[in-house]
Amino acid sequence: MQMSRKIINKLAPVLCLGLAAIAMAGCSSEDTAKGSTKSAETTEPLSHLSYWKEMHKDAAAIMKSYGEITAIKEIEKNTGVTIDYQHPAQGQGGEQFNLMMASKSLPDVVEYSWNNYPGGAQKAIRDGKIIPLNDYLDDAPNFKKLLDENPEWRRQASTDKGDIIGFPFIRPVRKLQTHDGPVIRKDWLDKLGLPIPKTIDEWYTVLKAFKEQDPNGNGKADEIPIMVGAGELAFTGVFGIPNGFYHEGNTVKYGPVQPEYKEYLTTMNRWYNEGLLDKDFAANDSKMYDAKMTGNQVGAAVMAVGGGLGRFMDLMESKEPQFKLVATPYPTLKSGDKPIFGQMDNQIVGIFTAITGSNKHVKETVKFLDYFYSEEGRMIMNFGKEGVSYTMENGYPKYTDSVMNNPDGLPLAQSLKQHVLSADAGPFLQDVRYMEQYAARPEQQEALTVWAEPSNEKRMPPITIAREDNSRYASIMNDVDTYKNEMIVKFIMGAESLNKFDEYVATLKSMGLDDAIKMQQSGLERYNNR
Missing domain, CATH: 3.40.190.10 (Periplasmic binding protein-like II)
Known part of the structure; x- marks a missing residue:
């Protein structure tokens, strides 16, 4: 017996829903695993x-x-x-x-x-x-x-x-992407009649003077000419390589096994032996670092524009009124050369x-x-909110005095975080006018300009390792990084002779470094094809 058209029309919506439910029930877990990313959306408004x-x-x-x-x-x-x-x-x-x-x-x-x-x-x-x-x-x-x-x-x-x-x-x-770099005691340079160093040889001359000519004026040979960690980009970059992966053209390379890295280690070993490099360079924690900086001992370092340069200038303002840190260019081998590597975020x-x-x-x-x-x-x-955390002055959003000089004595980094996310992260575009006020000292603004000079043309883009290689890559690089970091410290301190550099390279390769380079190479090619 046939159904009337009227009955069919009434049942149609129900039948459709039933068929849809059957179809959904028939979907396998394998289909879901393959990436069905459509969630069960509702029509309710988002609240x-x-x-x-x-x-x-x-x-x-x-x-x-x-x-x-x-x-x-x-x-x-x-x-x-x-x-x-x-x-x-x-x-x-x-x-x-x-x-x-x-x-x-x-x-x-x-x-x-x-x-x-x-x-x-x-x-x-x-x-x-x-x-x-x-x-x-x-x-x-x-x-x-x-x-x-x-x-x-x-x-x-x-x-x-x-x-x-x-x-x-x-x-x-660029001014927002660069926030770390080398700094030096400008008051010490002025006292000794020295210019800001730009080449690695000029750095050696300055550090030697800091060591021997008592720039802090206390009559003691307690100066630490420079305080930097092993593999610091500001000084590996002198020799045209970073402390990790980079590319020349479309070819991926690993800096710490290149001949130029041996030149970097030779320089650091010389500085260490002559007392120019902090003897605790491999052991400094944040407390030791701060104590040495505020103890009027350190002549140069690598630090952040806000949490370093600005903070130490603030801390030393009343203690040592003449204390002045300024940014230096990333050093090069020859005068007039443009630095290749420097700190820069994507x-x-x-x-x-x-x-x-x-x-x-x-x-x-x-x-x-x-x-x-x-x-x-x-x-x-x-x-933030106009009239509360900022006011508009001639079209410029200026943080209020309560933000810049917090009445409860909060440092600027914390005071800002009460009101905005510009000093943090989130789904938005950071505004350079925030940085112009956060790093308000002239020395800080100059630093952001000076540190942005490197071309960074050989810097690796944000590639990803293929999923099937991920576990193997992580295992290789865990071993490579551990051994590399141990050996760099030993080479600099002289616990291992630099005559063993080739042996060190061979050991890294035996750990699978060449495979890791191939994985990075594949990642670079996929990135370029995105």
Whole structure:
């Protein structure tokens, strides 16, 4: 007996739902494992967003949650979305991340260095842990515009297969990408009538004078001419190599086995034997480092612009009024040469706010996070709330006095973190006007310019190791790094003769170094083809 058309029409929706349920039930776990990253979205409006993020130590010292930050309160007010932050315990970020990834239920978004996921971000996508943004870019017009206008940013934000990992933290200009470099006591140079050194030979002359001519004026031979660790880029770079992987053209090489590295070690060994290099260079911890710097003993070092140069200038202002640190150029072999290597972050530093497979409001979350890249969102994330943490002066967002000179005596790094994320990280574009105020001393601004001079043309881009090679690569490099670091210290201190350098290279190769180089080479080729 045939059903009437009227009855069929009534049953059609039910039949469709039943067929859909049968189809879904028929999906194998293998299909899911292959990377089905579409979460079960709902049509409810986005009102709350669970957000996993590690707390910066300066923030953890003064608050319990990033939800207390002025900028976040403004974002919530403007969007109607409440962010429910989840923070791992200090120092346990990696461990807590791994435990979280083992769970079937994840927060809506997770901010992390996703290429550190076992197997990399591509494996996280394949595992269904995160959802690539490629299909959602039309819902993120601000972010899409940035990627369209900056192809290299898109390359850095993608996996080797072209999947966009998440919403990245972006440092758009060189002045924000460079924050470490060599510094020297300008007051000691002036006292001894010496210019700022630029070549390695000029450095030797200056350090020798610091050692022998009592620049701190206490009548004791207690000066430490230079305090740097083994393998410091500022001085390996003199010889055209870093302390790790680099590329010449499209060929990957490993710095610590090159003949030029032996030249670096020979120089450091000479400095150590002549008492120019801190005798504790391999053992200094932060307390020892600070004690020597504030004890008016150290003539030169490599440090950060804020937590180093600025901090020590502040600490010594009343104790030693003449104390003055200035940046020096990255040294070269010959006068007039341009330095090749220097500290520089990528424009996209590798921290992504990724939407997880547990998110039920993917499209709305994309729209929400895109707001952070809008002009209004960018201003809030970098400067907070107008009238509270900043005021506009002739079109320039200037932090208020309560931020720059905290009434509770908080250092600037902590005072800023009460209001903004510009000194931290997140899904937004960092603003150079933040750095112009954070590193407010003229010496700091000069440092950011001087340290940005190296070409860094041989620097490795942010490649990833192939998933199938990941375990083997990690095992090789664990052995290589351990042995390399031990031997560098021994070579510098003279505990091992530099005549054994070839033997040291052979040992590294026996550990599988050539295989690791091949894996890096493959990663570089995949990166270039993204």
